[in-house]
Amino acid sequence: AGQDISPSSSPQKYLPASLAWAAMGHDLRPLWADLWNQLGRYQGLPFPLRQGQQWQSTQLAQALFGPLTPLLSNEYAVGQLNDGTWLMAVTTTEPTVTEKLDSIAMQQGLTVSQLTLAGQTVKAWSRLKTRVDDRNRETTVETELVGVHTKVDDCDVFATSLGGLTTALAASANTLTTTQRFQHTVQSMDQPNQGYIY
Secondary structure (H helix, E strand, O other): OOOOOOOOOHHHHHOEOOEEEEEEEEOHHHHHHHHHHHHOOOOOOOHHHHHHHHHHOOHHHHHHHHHHHHHOOOEEEEEEEOOOOEEEEEEOOOOOHHHHHHHHHHHOOOEEEEEEEOOEEEEEEEEEEEEEOOOOOEEEEEEEEEEEEEEEOOEEEEEOOHHHHHHHHOHHHOEHHHOHHHHHHHOOOOOOOOEEEO
16 A cells, blocks of 8 residues: 555656556655666567666766656656656756756766747757768767657656657646556556556
């Protein structure tokens, strides 16, 4: 028994029905640790989970862990689209947390830029990288987008691509939690509960 998690809570409205998988509830930290402990027993994880496992070990992920910890103790919704794009929405209780995350991103060598997407002011984290041609020569410099985030009402919404953030911002028209399949799956679960992995 834990906190009652209503699928219609604010962060869940940013999870589109097209997600490959999703987790939602209150306080992601214990669920996340347990999930990765359980998955560690398996040899061949699907690509999206291997990708998440690899990202957790990066220097950027380690640096972001401190400020993200109190943020993830709130209501959350996390998921991944089939193309590998990660989405996360959390109810914000600390107004300066995204400023701290932006500062850490800059300390890690990322460029933090502001742009407008779907009428929202968005912060983008990016880095320059070189492209190698077929003769193994570095010929072009291009921008690699690492992540984007915006604030909508009482939620901070994060994604690993502009398309992902656009999908999250438009999700309220067709959210995962309003699909018949999701509703049928969760109706048999105990209430109150500590959240869902779907």
